[in-house]
Amino acid sequence: MHIAAMPSMSVPLATNGDLGEQLELLAEMGQDFASSLDIGETLSKALARIARYLDAEAASLFLLDEHDRQLVCRACFGPVNITGLRIDARRGVVGRTVQDNTCQMVRDVRLDPDFAKSVDENTGFVTRSILCAPLSVKDRRVGAIELVNKRRSTDDESDGLFSDQDRRVLQVLASSAALAIINARLTAAVIEQEKVRRELELAAEIQRNLLPRRRAEDFPVVGVNVPARGVSGDFYDVFDLPDGRIGFSIGDVSGKGINAALLMAKTASIYRCLGRTIDDPGRLLALVNAELCETGTRGMFVTMVGGVFEPTTGRLCFANAGHEPPLLRDRLGEYRAYPAQAPPVGIAADLFPPEGCPVTELRLGAETLVVFTDGVTEGRLGDGSPVGAIGVRRLLERHRTLRPTERLSAVVAEIVRPGHPLHDDLTMLLVEGPLARGQGV
Amino acid sequence: MDCEIRDEGGVAIVALTGDVDLETSPRVRGALLDCVGAKRSVLVDMSGVSYIDSSGVASLVEAYQTARKSNTKFGLVQVSEAAMRVLELARLDRVFAIHSTLADGLKDVGG
Numbered sequence: 001m002h003i004a005a006m007p008s009m010s011v012p013l014a015t016n017g018d019l020g021e022q023l024e025l026l027a028e029m030g031q032d033f034a035s036s037l038d039i040g041e042t043l044s045k046a047l048a049r050i051a052r053y054l055d056a057e058a059a060s061l062f063l064l065d066e067h068d069r070q071l072v073c074r075a076c077f078g079p080v081n082i083t084g085l086r087i088d089a090r091r092g093v094v095g096r097t098v099q100d101n102t103c104q105m106v107r108d109v110r111l112d113p114d115f116a117k118s119v120d121e122n123t124g125f126v127t128r129s130i131l132c133a134p135l136s137v138k139d140r141r142v143g144a145i146e147l148v149n150k151r152r153s154t155d156d157e158s159d160g161l162f163s164d165q166d167r168r169v170l171q172v173l174a175s176s177a178a179l180a181i182i183n184a185r186l187t188a189a190v191i192e193q194e195k196v197r198r199e200l201e202l203a204a205e206i207q208r209n210l211l212p213r214r215r216a217e218d219f220p221v222v223g224v225n226v227p228a229r230g231v232s233g234d235f236y237d238v239f240d241l242p243d244g245r246i247g248f249s250i251g252d253v254s255g256k257g258i259n260a261a262l263l264m265a266k267t268a269s270i271y272r273c274l275g276r277t278i279d280d281p282g283r284l285l286a287l288v289n290a291e292l293c294e295t296g297t298r299g300m301f302v303t304m305v306g307g308v309f310e311p312t313t314g315r316l317c318f319a320n321a322g323h324e325p326p327l328l329r330d331r332l333g334e335y336r337a338y339p340a341q342a343p344p345v346g347i348a349a350d351l352f353p354p355e356g357c358p359v360t361e362l363r364l365g366a367e368t369l370v371v372f373t374d375g376v377t378e379g380r381l382g383d384g385s386p387v388g389a390i391g392v393r394r395l396l397e398r399h400r401t402l403r404p405t406e407r408l409s410a411v412v413a414e415i416v417r418p419g420h421p422l423h424d425d426l427t428m429l430l431v432e433g434p435l436a437r438g439q440g441v
Numbered sequence: 442m443d444c445e446i447r448d449e450g451g452v453a454i455v456a457l458t459g460d461v462d463l464e465t466s467p468r469v470r471g472a473l474l475d476c477v478g479a480k481r482s483v484l485v486d487m488s489g490v491s492y493i494d495s496s497g498v499a500s501l502v503e504a505y506q507t508a509r510k511s512n513t514k515f516g517l518v519q520v521s522e523a524a525m526r527v528l529e530l531a532r533l534d535r536v537f538a539i540h541s542t543l544a545d546g547l548k549d550v551g552g
Binding site: 252254255298299300301303321322323324325339340341342343344347348351374 | 470495496498499500502503505506507509530531532533535536
């Protein structure tokens, strides 16, 4: 048996022969790889150059599939086109080359037990000898280049077989091709990541536009939303009703990422749309629930508070579906929590009575209602401790003399600090009674 | 977090121990959906749950919704204080069938 294996370490390009020609070939290939955006076309071109230079009758370039289980022919040169052919990554001379990560020279394939005859049988091509080099950079293997049958020529001194010189040349050229393939894949991955990043940025921008516009400083209902990632699963909304009252909502979608962001957009839109004509927040939440259950995704739900505020009288009605209890701060600085009286929306249609969920009615004078998502209570303070339910009250008290918008910004600034990424989206909404307004409660 | 499944009279008892959070809830979700998907009645023993976050709650909700869709019984038993606080806060104690003992749960699901 005439089988020779040689490690694919760096080797001298030529010990004899035309070094100038070989360097020129290497330079041309390098230029092709550097200038082309189509790695498939460049590999075909490179394979043809190599086959012609080394006088091979045929050549093929195999790459490992994504699971490293199969070798797939990606480029071909010669009389038979086997592009797309898949073989077991452990079979044949090509498989052995990849597994051992060494160059294989088979001078007579009939004597090599690993030689796969099926290709010859299917195509009618007759393989006599093979020179096969791994496409690898150190231990990172991507495939192999296989040259078949050295052409006989009149001035051939090596009896029509691949020589050690051919082997050295092929190894160097294969290393160069492997590096180009790895680089091309890295570039493709970076481009893909960039594409996803841009799409997320666009989604985040669309989402920011869904938030209500900034109002005059003395507007009594204000909110803030800080996404933990690019897009948020939290939302808040504030909208004017025709009779001068103000509708509002705040919600937290279970889960994170794009699916939560999409459900957030849907829920906020349904609430706002229905909220222009239906002023009962309990009924509104039941309608939102029915709509979400009809078209929802299992395992996803929304905790939310919806309400209506009448700025002239201070009358406030709100309903709570599974959300963190809103806090009412009275004129003495005491806080009272209003726990949910209904489950979150989006779980099952029959969980809400047809008349809607219970509504709490308050008359705000110097009082303020604060509603927030669990990103606030689960946030961390400067010393690393969790904010918690009591911490929210402390933060609100610490900044009580500030106007509503500044007060929310100050509370958020204590939780959102540079260098400390948020684990959850953070949203707060504040409704201020007519006597508390502008007085810095 | 441990997630052990045993059979009691044809009812799958899924016992959760430890923290059910963003990291561990996919395992809980998979186990619950496997049991519900096999059309078995399921009781989740939550006596050992020390913490559950919204992703854990979402796993329970998804299993509950899937069970309802396939007319399979699904309930929670021996819910720890920490887990019950979370369920009560979101009024999910009104959604799930919750039993204080395993025997009550088995009686309810007909095991």
